[in-house]
Amino acid sequence: MNPTFTVNGRSCSAPADGTATLLDVLRDQLALTGAKRGCNYGVCGTCSVLIDGVLGRACLALAADCAGREIVTVEALDADGTPDPIQQRLVAAGAVQCGFCTPAMVLAARGLLAVNPRPSRAEAAAAISGNICRCSGYGAIVDAIVAAGHD
Amino acid sequence: MTGVAFHRPSRLDDVLALLAADEDARPLAGGQTLVPMLNLDLLAPSAIISLADIGELRGIDRRDDGSVRIGAMETHARIAASAAFAGGQAVIPHAAGQIASPAIRNFGTIGGACAHGDPASDWPAALVAADARIEIAGSSGRRDVAAADFFQDFLTTALQPGELVTGIVVPPLAGRGIHHRFSRVDSDYATVIVACAADIAPDGTCNVVRLAIGACGPHPARSDTAEALLTGRMLEPALIAQAGQMLAEAIDPLDDVRGSAAYRRRILPGLIARALESLR
Numbered sequence: 001m002n003p004t005f006t007v008n009g010r011s012c013s014a015p016a017d018g019t020a021t022l023l024d025v026l027r028d029q030l031a032l033t034g035a036k037r038g039c040n041y042g043v044c045g046t047c048s049v050l051i052d053g054v055l056g057r058a059c060l061a062l063a064a065d066c067a068g069r070e071i072v073t074v075e076a077l078d079a080d081g082t083p084d085p086i087q088q089r090l091v092a093a094g095a096v097q098c099g100f101c102t103p104a105m106v107l108a109a110r111g112l113l114a115v116n117p118r119p120s121r122a123e124a125a126a127a128i129s130g131n132i133c134r135c136s137g138y139g140a141i142v143d144a145i146v147a148a149g150h151d
Numbered sequence: 152m153t154g155v156a157f158h159r160p161s162r163l164d165d166v167l168a169l170l171a172a173d174e175d176a177r178p179l180a181g182g183q184t185l186v187p188m189l190n191l192d193l194l195a196p197s198a199i200i201s202l203a204d205i206g207e208l209r210g211i212d213r214r215d216d217g218s219v220r221i222g223a224m225e226t227h228a229r230i231a232a233s234a235a236f237a238g239g240q241a242v243i244p245h246a247a248g249q250i251a252s253p254a255i256r257n258f259g260t261i262g263g264a265c266a267h268g269d270p271a272s273d274w275p276a277a278l279v280a281a282d283a284r285i286e287i288a289g290s291s292g293r294r295d296v297a298a299a300d301f302f303q304d305f306l307t308t309a310l311q312p313g314e315l316v317t318g319i320v321v322p323p324l325a326g327r328g329i330h331h332r333f334s335r336v337d338s339d340y341a342t343v344i345v346a347c348a349a350d351i352a353p354d355g356t357c358n359v360v361r362l363a364i365g366a367c368g369p370h371p372a373r374s375d376t377a378e379a380l381l382t383g384r385m386l387e388p389a390l391i392a393q394a395g396q397m398l399a400e401a402i403d404p405l406d407d408v409r410g411s412a413a414y415r416r417r418i419l420p421g422l423i424a425r426a427l428e429s430l431r
Contacts, residue, residue: 003159018157018199019189041187048254054228055254060186064157065179065201111253129337130252 003067007032008076014063022066023047023058026073034074034103045131048104049073055111074103086110086148093144097135104131109145118149156198163207163288169200170313171290178202178315180224180263183255208262208317211235217323223262223316230261239281239324239348246277246330246346252338262316265301268308271340275302276365277330279373280346283321289314304369325359326350331426333418335409341366342409343419345426355431357381362423367415368403391427395420
């Protein structure tokens with residue numbers, strides 16, 4: 001039997017190929033395209049999701065090795081029709097330009113706020129240090145994360 | 152893509168048997184270097200053997216003699232947050248907390264990074280500065296190797312085919328420790344790393360110093376003559392500069408995108424001075 005894990009609360013099983021990544025499963029099997037395939041080798045950060053509550057690279061997690069883990073993608077955050085507070089703060093701060101990095105930025109912020117509910121600017125910047133934004137909107141993204149901490 | 156077998160044994164002996172039976176099988180630790188190589192088609196293993204369920208590869212344990220044993224599967228994030236380290240051993244958690252970015256630190260492991268053996272990465276210099284030993288297991292038995300002998304060349308370590316890093320042992324170290332890395336931006340590989348564990352008296356006398364330079368050649372560089380020069384002496388700027396010059400001559404850097412060899416040699420003495428200053 002193939003290893004199973006949950007994605008946004010729903011059970012799914014890893015492909016037979018041991019080299020399939022979590023990102024392959026999310027995008028190609030579950031059609032959850034919030035996690036982007038940017039560089040596909042761990043540098044750009046656009047595939048980041050929450051794995052057992054902490055930020056991880058979906059492109060660097062082998063699906064089979066995710067057995068028993070709980071995965072959360074950006075699609076879960078507004079499942080009730082209301083955007084997550086960090087998403088609302090990103091919109092209010094004008095922190096979304098092309099949007100390609102945004103889902104992973106949202107999850108990086110969620111990962112930070114879970115352990116540090118009132119981050120400083122420096123802590124917010126460090127939390128997204130592995131997430132590249134090529135529109136260069138870091139200032140507004142950091143503003144939004146700090147503001148979300150005050151919500 | 153054809154199916155590559157995936158194994159997740161719960162006993163170390165089973166991992167070693169699988170590795171011994173198939174030289175094209177690859178052990179999987181945190182995956183933060185193995186999986187990029189798979190994705191880039193730089194590696195085509197016949198099978199992947201997850202180490203996730205091997206209990207003896209876990210734990211960060213302070214022992215009665217003051218040494219700390221770190222299981223190979225411990226992540227950089229857990230090492231950075233551990234309270235097990237004391238004195239000069241602080242170089243270890245300080246290094247761990249600066250590796251790459253949070254997502255990588257949450258999953259990347261010390262054992263995986265050691266086995267990969269990238270001299271541009273953070274662990275080789277930190278472990279050599281700390282006089283750490285690398286625990287190795289293979290189907291023919293166990294051994295341990297000093298970090299200085301383990302990291303041999305670019306992506307080349309003392310590991311033989313079928314062998315696995317099982318843990319790292321950091322001896323008790325007096326004083327304080329620092330992993331001083333100079334990089335262009337957070338999350339990038341360092342241009343130069345100065346890893347240092349030193350015991351410096353309040354009056355500035357250096358009782359003990361261990362200095363390892365990383366990202367400046369095929370393996371970390373130490374200089375017995377530079378350390379002997381500093382030991383027992385007041386750490387005056389001229390003396391530190393002299394030791395810095397010795398280490399600048401001991402390194403063997405390449406020109407790359409993070410800086411030329413000449414640039415690395417130029418900035419190294421100043422970085423060493425900053426590292427030592429921070430440990431006073």
